Amino acid sequence: MSVRPLPSSTPAAQGVDATRVLAFLDALDAAPDIEPHSLMILRHGHLVASGWWAPYTPERLHLLYSLSKSFTSTAAGFAVAEGLIRLDDPVISYFPEFEADITDPRSRAMLVRHVAAMASGHEEETYERARALDRDELVRGFLLLPPERDPGTVFAYNQPATYTLGAIVQRVTGQSLTDYLRPRLLDPVGAGDVAWLRGRAGRELGFSGLHATTDVVARLGQLYLNGGVWDGERLLAPEWVAEATREHIPTGAGVPEEDRQDWDQGYGFQFWQSRHGYRGDGAYGQFCLVLPEHDAVIAITAATGDMQALLDLAWEHLLPAFTDGPLPDGQDADATLRERLTRLALPPAPGKPAPPERAEEWSAAEFTPAGGVCAAQRTLGSVAVASGADGWTVTLTEDGNRLELSLGDGGWSVAEAPLPTAVSGGWTDPDTLTLDVAFLETPHHLLLTCSLPDHTFTARWATEPLHGAPLRSLRAPRPSG
Structure with a gap:
């Protein structure tokens, strides 16, 4: 557009x-x-x-x-x-299918203006508790959770309030x-x-x-x-x-x-x-x-x-x-x-674009999580490094899904498929490959280090995604069909 x-x-x-x-x-x-x-x-x-x-x-x-x-x-x-919404309507009036379930008087007294102002009467965030009450319908879970105070009397930053609005x-x-x-x-x-x-x-x-x-x-x-x-x-x-x-x-x-x-x-x-x-x-x-x-x-x-x-x-x-x-x-x-x-630019992570030694050992090398656990991404199971005619690639495998990343020549290497990423870094010594992977449609970077001697990797988020989604979803949703 x-x-x-x-x-x-x-x-x-x-x-x-x-x-x-x-x-x-x-x-x-x-x-x-x-x-x-x-x-x-x-x-x-x-x-x-x-x-x-x-x-x-x-x-x-x-x-x-x-x-x-x-x-x-x-x-x-x-x-x-x-005229489609009135601020002083009870929230429950817009969800008559939940009418019989919602019996708490404070939940029933909650108005549209209260959820708009983060003043539902709850004293703290309700997201996890509301989702536990109804995983498929967050509005119902939210309304099932009785507020501790009268609506309109206390502030609590509260995701289900906005979701309900x-x-x-x-x-x-x-x-x-x-x-x-x-x-x-x-x-x-x-x-x-x-x-x-x-x-x-x-x-x-x-x-x-x-x-x-x-x-x-x-x-x-x-x-x-x-x-x-x-x-x-x-x-x-x-x-x-x-x-x-x-x-x-x-x-x-x-x-x-x-x-x-x-x-x-x-x-x-x-x-x-x-x-x-x-x-x-x-x-x-x-x-x-x-x-x-x-x-x-x-x-x-x-x-x-x-x-x-x-x-x-x-x-x-x-x-x-x-x-x-x-x-x-x-x-x-x-x-x-x-x-x-x-000329604004983020500094790329340091590293050489090819291993300074033992290139044959690095090519086709595979790495598993250090200690058997990937702290930053629990579903990231393996990392593979390979060389080819177009240079070096690093492939992350998560729940059977592969994310192939191409290493550049010292700057940021940008790719749009399979999702928008930019990669910088390289070999900081003969035994260590360090990458900064930016997921460009989010604020998030995954910092990855591969160790050749024990064939393990570690990964950590510079800022951790809040939606708990797999790597392949760290992008803007695309139109279906």
Whole structure:
């Protein structure tokens, strides 16, 4: 699907100090626990800076994890405006087939607005407990789990709450979230393709699983910043924008005001309040930062276990970049930033592209998990190394499925089949082969080491997939048929 480019401008023309953006890039480079994948900055409705760290690219879909929730919220906003959902309806009213099963008065009192605001009355995450009660129908399992408190009185980040909101939208519309959003959101803002993982009941997950480009994230943020208007056309009701992005339920209970971080500022309808503005966010650093006080949107994808550190760098370096007017002397800094953004790249793992010694022993060598267990990927049973006319390949076998990886010449070797990957690394000594395997439509890397003396391998995740899926599923879902 073709994508209409966002309006673009120079940073200086829109009052953005490019030297501050460059300092942010420097800080990311210096942060050992943050791996940036992409950055887009919009100011006054114009794209002023964008870059992707190779091997990631602008057109690549990226797993957004819980940033998906903000898209589910948007779908609910459309359904409310169309009279298909009412926020003060009991959740159970949308699932009459469960009516006889759900007897707890708090579960029966739970309203649509409560699941939208993570205020179901449960005191903690319910996903595993709800799934244990009904593995095939998460809504039923969730409603069968009595809340400890009255709905609307306590915050708990709770995947089944969002799943239930998404299930309601899909039930009343008769469409998937993606299909429902396409003519209402995605096409009108000029967004490209997206793809959403489905659960056992066949529904799109809602709480996670959306794969989209950074551009789509930026457009969602700009729509909310505009109060629901795009190119002069009203798409989303202003009442929903206001409700979704204000605090409905406090977070960070018991945290002193002076110690509060970005997750302690309150929660809206599937949007977090921030120390600055509000945001959608997803595990490992997928962010849509909306800054009304600066008329700016920042979209980021990344891989980090320290999301607060990434936000801290944004607040430290990017907030001061937004000035009150154009910067007439900013052309040189703009040019420096523009050039820097064209050469962003993740450093490849070290290693030689061929074994320095004993090539015959390495060719056709097979490796089993060290200690009989692969800690990172329990189903990864073997690794095979081979040489051929096109160079060296490494084949991972998982539950009988093979993933063949081609080694490059010292950089990142990108392949689209059988799933999008980039591989770097090689032989660090005659006995050791070390690879970094990036699954390009996710935030995840598998770090693999093969030892020739004992023919074993070890594997660990740089960031561990949260959906517990096999390697072959670490990609955006493709249309069936």
